[in-house]
Amino acid sequence: MPQHVVIIGAVALGPKAAARFKRLEPDSRVTLVDRGAIISYGGCGIPFYVSGEVNDPTELQSTAFHMVRDAEFFRATKGVDVRTETEAVAIDRAAKTVTLRHLPTGREELLTYDKLVLATGSRPNKLPVPGADLPGVYAVDSMEAAKAIRAQVSGGGISRAVVVGAGFIGLEMAVALTDLWGIETTVVEFRDQILPGVSGGNLARMAQRRMEDKGVAFRLGEQVRAFEAGGSGRVARVVTQNAALEAELVIVAIGVSPNSELARAAGLSVSDRGGIRVDETMRTTDPDIFAGGDCVELRSQITGAPIYLPLGSLANRQGRIIGTNLAGGAAKFPGAVGTWCVQLFELAAAGTGLTLPAAQAAGLDALCVHVSQLDRAHFHPDKGLMSLELVVERGSGRVLGMQGLGVNGDALVGKVDVVAALLPAGTTAEKLAGLELAYSPPFSAALDILNVLGGVTENVLQGRLRGIAVDEFAALWAKREGGGRFFLDCRERSNAEEYMNKYPEYWHNIPQGQLKDRLAELPRDQGIVLVCNTGARAYESFITLAHAGFGDVVSVEGGMTAVLAAGEKI
């Protein structure tokens, strides 16, 4: 029997659910309601419009074949009725009606539904500080904001900008402002690293250094106390506990919160963090009301705990699930692992699953193994460095997550996607070591970096190798005078010489190939820290020393390549 489905929210999930449902039930009616005038735009594209890589903002609203996805498009091509500039103000679940208010006129109307979909999305978090509403302080939450920012930067009146928040959007905006427009940009982040929550600290430091090389300044561990206006009444300064930063433009990108007031008022279950609770079929606690996208809480497929992941890619897939189930299907959305990628100038960062701190916070006995390797055959001219960190559970060897950096972004994303695809059903370091991946010199190494990462992790788990991360190495090095550690560079002399000359007392060198014949040169009463270029020769050396009875030996994961990339001053 034909139904009437009302969908509240027409960005990402709403249109996808509507189109899928109409294909399955062409005789049913769909009304798609949105508060905004512009619907179905690719919000993730806003930083690329601001940067100038995307020139025409309507491209963000268009299909791949250049048709603008407006109300008329949905009517003609999908058979979906669209009401823009219309807010849903109340749901009567007993009567199965929703009250709509047309914003320009204020006129209200009661719409009856058979099934309702809440795709109300999220809103940007605001800083609770003076001046947060000053002109020139923007959130990146709408096409209107995007156009205003672009107009300002392309107008040429902006020489300094501050971005508050070093998550995906904050960093993308920092890149956009610096790269094309040459604006002096400072990122302020109250946590102590960029990409907090999604990247490990060492990778974050490496990425930060690369962004600093491109001119972006960072102030980590700083909190914004106020925004101050200049003579024009527009924002002119960002005040933190440490500094007053001059800026004609401020972007606030400190995360988003679910729009769930409507759901809560209707008596649906909503979490403390504000996410609407849904089951695997994307139904709320009312079986006739579905919800998805940025307004819902999801289940982590790794820990089973609730998580909030406001990502456009998840919204699109949930939209298809909801469309199927509106038509009587039984499609399931089993949760998420959290997979992401971001371009930071020529560097890409990406990850999936848990970081080491996140795993530990979830009570898991986890460790993290770092590998840096060329992303193609080492003899191929297009090779570049890729660094990956695998987070695994001790004992079981279960993979909990992986994060990485790489100069060939597509290659990095490919590796992360492989692990992302395996995570829901569970995988192990051993399985990664045995993965059969495509090999040809222009695309990968004969022993793929994922094979190597799995293998090294197996070695660590089985006690055949003890690695330390860059920050642990830096801490040991800082205490070199009284720390009782012997630092051994196991590269060829030509690689080690620079450091030997600089630190004749502390930087020692025995090339790995000579090590087993020169064991007598090593102290038996000191811990030994092995370092090479990326870790391979330090591993061989570790084996040699372990076999010769040296008990307290560690190898620096990622070697000097990782140490220098993280900006450690050695």
Place this chain on the structure above:
Amino acid sequence: MPQHVVIIGAVALGPKAAARFKRLEPDSRVTLVDRGAIISYGGCGIPFYVSGEVNDPTELQSTAFHMVRDAEFFRATKGVDVRTETEAVAIDRAAKTVTLRHLPTGREELLTYDKLVLATGSRPNKLPVPGADLPGVYAVDSMEAAKAIRAQVSGGGISRAVVVGAGFIGLEMAVALTDLWGIETTVVEFRDQILPGVSGGNLARMAQRRMEDKGVAFRLGEQVRAFEAGGSGRVARVVTQNAALEAELVIVAIGVSPNSELARAAGLSVSDRGGIRVDETMRTTDPDIFAGGDCVELRSQITGAPIYLPLGSLANRQGRIIGTNLAGGAAKFPGAVGTWCVQLFELAAAGTGLTLPAAQAAGLDALCVHVSQLDRAHFHPDKGLMSLELVVERGSGRVLGMQGLGVNGDALVGKVDVVAALLPAGTTAEKLAGLELAYSPPFSAALDILNVLGGVTENVLQGRLRGIAVDEFAALWAKREGGGRFFLDCRERSNAEEYMNKYPEYWHNIPQGQLKDRLAELPRDQGIVLVCNTGARAYESFITLAHAGFGDVVSVEGGMTAVLAAGEKI
């Protein structure tokens, strides 16, 4: 107890097994034996040395940190003894000895082993035709051959070349000769497509067109009958059943065969095709003798049948397994799915698992679904086309394989690797539709092409869409005069106009958005063939027609994009 392990063959698998074993059992002794003077080189890099992308041939023999992997390197850094220019001529399994012959001197020696590893590799197949041994006719099987070819092409005396065989190496060599050296190159292949066995026909045709655009000529379905010498005594002509092709250089790349004579003579089980039989631990029928790499037969993880996959990436992983098991471990190599990639000028081709013909030949009730889509967000300036074909089993929806083409090779390889990683445990179209992959506009689309491919395949499997491939469309179009088909372009008029003007009787146009209001214009007594740009609007149109009771409707998979890419003349 320390053992003596003898490994015969020192390219790829042999060195890997040796190094792994020595790390696990530093007290044991390893002797690595090879017929050649140059060991442990990256044979897959030879086409890139010939092309000039790799300039110094020793790079193919070096580690990532520029140490040449010669006998001294293995002795010093891995503790492995190496005998080069030494052939293993007989194995006495009862006495556990192997007879070695030093090739330069002819001196023989008996070596006792505790465990033996056969890593004897493969040799290139030769054409059984007159002139196969003429100077100027090369196989790509050794550094010596590579240097000879490079010397010839860089000498400038070559203006025309013929490559026999359109597999990976043949195509890579054709690219190498054409791209940098500007040599007029013709590829002769006796089967009717390039990449036979690993790629479907439609993708192969698309790739072939792109190579033809770059100047490579193809003669498919042609067999070489003879190589003829010129006045100098060097090769001058390649004679097929159809033509005599002038060429100063000939590359024969028609596959390889396992070197298993030694194993067979020792009474080990060897398949009819010549592959040494091994179990999951890589042991031969003698538990003290392991074998791996190009000399063994593997098991397909998809069909369970024996397969032969001479790939360097498999050899490396098998080497690690053998190294582990030599030291008493229980590592397993469960078989392979067959994953590959190759760069063809700016285009990449890649795949994993079975093609449709291979699946059908294995007795599986399979079908293939094609999707062409942009590989990034459609508004991102770096976007390029990616085409993927998913091979699935009807009924179960089990994925049997996937092949694809793309201009962003790393992105394509990433998608193939995801499916390759999922294939061994089995996956379905539905699972691909739900994969959680990394999304950001510079790297992918919000609904990833793998999600789309999975979704479209689900629709096909559930009867919601009937697609036809490019070659099927071409066959119908060829019969347009009496074939009783109505060809309907459901793009906007501006896209369709060119074809409507050219074929006013046969090419019809109703934009998808107008279709449900213009159904009366369609014939009820003819089959309808829907086409759009890549397939999305044809899918919407299919739904509309099916709902309106049109029974005989098909949609062209990949749309006009795929049709034109395959070089069909419309």
